[in-house]
Amino acid sequence: MGVAVGIDLGTTYSAISILGESGRAEILANREGERITPSVVYFQDDGSVLVGTLAKRSAAVAPLDVVGFVKRQMGNPDWRFDAANGRQFSPEEISALILKRLKEDAELTLGQGAVTDAVITVPAYFDDAKRRATKDAGRIAGLNVLRVLNEPTAAALAYGAESRRDGTILVFDLGGGTFDVTLLTVMNDVYDVKATDGLHELGGKDWDDRLIEWINLQFRHEGGPDLTATFESEADLREKAEAAKRTLSQASSTKVILSGGGVTRSITVSREQFEDLTGDLLNQARDLMISLVEETGLGWAGIDHVLLVGGSTRMPMVARMIEEISGRPALRVGNPDELVALGAGIQAAMEAPAAGTSRPRVIVQDVTSQGLGVAVLAHDGSGRLVNSIVVPRNTKIPAKGSGVFATSADGQTELLVQVTQGDDEDLAFVREIGDQLLTIPPYPKGAPIRVEFAYDIDQMVSIALYDLTADSLLGSFEVDNTANLSDEDIRTAMDNNNDTEVA
Ligand code: AMP
Numbered sequence: 001m002g003v004a005v006g007i008d009l010g011t012t013y014s015a016i017s018i019l020g021e022s023g024r025a026e027i028l029a030n031r032e033g034e035r036i037t038p039s040v041v042y043f044q045d046d047g048s049v050l051v052g053t054l055a056k057r058s059a060a061v062a063p064l065d066v067v068g069f070v071k072r073q074m075g076n077p078d079w080r081f082d083a084a085n086g087r088q089f090s091p092e093e094i095s096a097l098i099l100k101r102l103k104e105d106a107e108l109t110l111g112q113g114a115v116t117d118a119v120i121t122v123p124a125y126f127d128d129a130k131r132r133a134t135k136d137a138g139r140i141a142g143l144n145v146l147r148v149l150n151e152p153t154a155a156a157l158a159y160g161a162e163s164r165r166d167g168t169i170l171v172f173d174l175g176g177g178t179f180d181v182t183l184l185t186v187m188n189d190v191y192d193v194k195a196t197d198g199l200h201e202l203g204g205k206d207w208d209d210r211l212i213e214w215i216n217l218q219f220r221h222e223g224g225p226d227l228t229a230t231f232e233s234e235a236d237l238r239e240k241a242e243a244a245k246r247t248l249s250q251a252s253s254t255k256v257i258l259s260g261g262g263v264t265r266s267i268t269v270s271r272e273q274f275e276d277l278t279g280d281l282l283n284q285a286r287d288l289m290i291s292l293v294e295e296t297g298l299g300w301a302g303i304d305h306v307l308l309v310g311g312s313t314r315m316p317m318v319a320r321m322i323e324e325i326s327g328r329p330a331l332r333v334g335n336p337d338e339l340v341a342l343g344a345g346i347q348a349a350m351e352a353p354a355a356g357t358s359r360p361r362v363i364v365q366d367v368t369s370q371g372l373g374v375a376v377l378a379h380d381g382s383g384r385l386v387n388s389i390v391v392p393r394n395t396k397i398p399a400k401g402s403g404v405f406a407t408s409a410d411g412q413t414e415l416l417v418q419v420t421q422g423d424d425e426d427l428a429f430v431r432e433i434g435d436q437l438l439t440i441p442p443y444p445k446g447a448p449i450r451v452e453f454a455y456d457i458d459q460m461v462s463i464a465l466y467d468l469t470a471d472s473l474l475g476s477f478e479v480d481n482t483a484n485l486s487d488e489d490i491r492t493a494m495d496n497n498n499d500t501e502v503a
Contacts, residue, residue: 002116004146004352005106006154006344009095009120009134011071011203012176013311014039015338016102017345018110021357025158025345027338030105036337037105039176040068041097043083048501051101060239063231069205070094072177074137075129077483092133092485093493096140101502103141117144119348121340123178124150124369125198127421128433128461129483135458136485140493146351148458151175152182153193153366154343155309159333160186160362161346167304170293172322172330173340174285175310177203181289183296183303189362195394196369197292202284204245204312210277211241211269215256218267225261233260248274249314275317286321305331309339367394372453372461375418375427376405387420387430390453399455404448404468411442415449419463419479433461434479443469 006025008015013036020026027035032053042055043065050058059066065084073079073091080088103115120143122134131148138145152171159169166187173180180198184191216227216237227233240256247254253270293300306322308330313319322330333339346360353359373389391401407415415438422430440449448468455461464476485493 002114003106003110003112003354004117004119004348005103005115006119006341006346006348007099007102007121008151008154008341008344009071009098009122009137010039010175010340011069011178011205012039013037013337014098014102015341016106017338017341018106019345019349019354019357019360023357023360025161025342025349027341028106028109030102031108035335037098037102038068039071039098040066041070041094042066043085043087043089045085047085048503049097050503051098054503056239059235060232063235066235067094069177072201074133075127075483090485090489090493092137092140092490093497095134095137096493096497097500097502099137099141099143100497100500103143104502115143117146117348117352119147119149119344119351120145121149121151121154121344123173123175123198123200124152124180124182124196125178125200126459127370127431128459128479129431130200131459132484136490139490140497142494142498147347149344149347150180150182150193150196150366150369151340152180152196152309153184153191153364154341154347155307155339156182156184156186156191157343157346157362157364158339159307160189160191161342161360162333168298168302170289170303170306170326171309172285172289172306172313172318173309174312174318175203176312177201177205179203179285179288181285181292183292183298191362191364193364193366194298195292195296196367197288198369199284199288202281203310204242206281207245207278207312207315208238208242210281211245211274212237214273214277215241215244215258215267215269219258219260219263219265222263222265222267224258224263224265227258227260244269245274245315249316271316278317282317282321286325290325300326307331307333309336311337366397366459368397368399368455368459369393370421371423372401372455373420373422373430374403374405374451375420375432377408385418385427386425387422387427389423390451391455393423395455397455397459398457400452402450402452404450407440407443407445407447407449410445412445413440413442414438415440415465415474417451417463417465419453419461421461434463434477434482436463436475436477438465438474440467440474441470449474
């Protein structure tokens with residue numbers, strides 16, 4: 001039997017862990033000895049790829065061949081990376097190269113044969129397409145994906161394993177590219193998620209972008225050229241801005257040395273300036289956290305701890321804001337970059353315990369992060385289509401739900417079912433995750449049709465439709481997500497992944 005690991009496939013960094021013989025989850029260092037690996041891929045001219053720190057460092061010298069932040073593109077069918085060697089790569093294929101590197105490094109570190117199985121974490125707020133894309137990336141990398149686990153839930157598992165304390169926890173997870181906030185209770189090894197919400201486009205990268213813009217402006221005021229004008233100078237500026245941001249988590253000010261067009265300048269940034277530039281970003285996270293706490297009706301008095309997860313929670317402004325709002329200091333357990341991977345390692349051992357070890361005794365009850373519904377005609381007779389939610393968000397998974405809808409015309413023989421994911425009534429603000437054209441017998445208008453939805457444990461969706469007049473099944477389908485790769489695409493990608501040397 002192969003080895004099962006937990007993987008945090010992050011926007012900016014990834015990490016891999018395993019439940020050790022001691023019964024504690026442990027991070028597996030990569031071949032460079034680092035505990036986290038930058039989620040950056042460098043496509044080299046000879047067809048081989050570099051992943052990690054060396055790839056990240058190459059961004060300034062080969063910006064067109066280096067790709068990062070690909071997690072933000074998961075589930076986006078229109079996004080491809082054009083490598084200089086003429087090949088195009090989907091977000092799944094690029095993620096699979098990162099996974100391959102993590103897998104090979106883990107095999108090297110463990111020296112126990114092949115890593116075959118993995119639990120991979122995703123932001124709680126990921127929709128069906130993004131979850132499927134993540135699972136597909138695992139498959140392409142030759143991994144059997146045991147489970148797609150929510151990142152805040154994974155972090156809570158790691159916290160619970162370390163602290164051995166029961167209580168109600170709010171997990172505040174601000175990573176490189178995404179933000180999630182989750183409320184859960186831990187009681188006698190049962191992790192019961194109550195509610196979750198998130199912004200999948202808010203993370204450390206946005207803080208970097210603000211600083212890049214500001215530093216560039218200062219440089220231009222002092223006679224320098226626009227550093228965002230070329231890919232090379234922009235990549236260099238990005239690296240320096242991120243380093244400055246990290247320094248500002250420790251120091252009250254820092255200097256950035258920039259050169260371009262024969263001009264060299266030292267730009268000073270203070271923490272206060274940085275916080276002014278980015279305060280509105282933090283406010284977005286704050287507002288979502290407050291509304292989640294209100295939604296659950298618990299109030300701050302009902303929450304025992306606010307747990308900080310994700311590298312971006314190292315910014316002092318985060319803990320300060322949480323203390324102001326919640327009235328208590330935020331909690332750090334271990335390394336905020338590693339907590340999610342550690343929790344995934346615990347879950348992996350639950351799914352597939354290693355030979356001779358016992359299965360951890362924990363129970364995880366998670367919830368759906370987004371509502372699931374269908375497009376129906378509005379009741380106002382306007383002929384407008386609106387979103388009708390069948391399974392509301394924050395329903396325990398695996399979840400089932402059903403709704404009865406009526407046909408809209410006499411003798412209609414076709415029924416178009418459009419499945420949505422999202423919580424808004426307005427279809428413009430939800431995602432259509434699949435549709436199916438069904439044939440029905442010609443009934444008078446108003447014939448009842450029942451739609452049944454199921455969310456599996458990975459929060460992937462399947463649908464069944466019943467004709468209630470004839471009491472028969474009209475059809476059932478998994479969401480054939482147009483945003484995802486086809487089976488054939490995946491097979492081709494697997495072959496390519498297999499053939500690609502990753503260093
Ligand atoms: P994660 O995806 O959880 O590893 O978070 C990565 C993000 O955390 C990146 O945007 C990093 O720039 C950011 N980060 C890491 N360390 C620090 C730090 N010391 N101060 C501020 N941001 C940090």
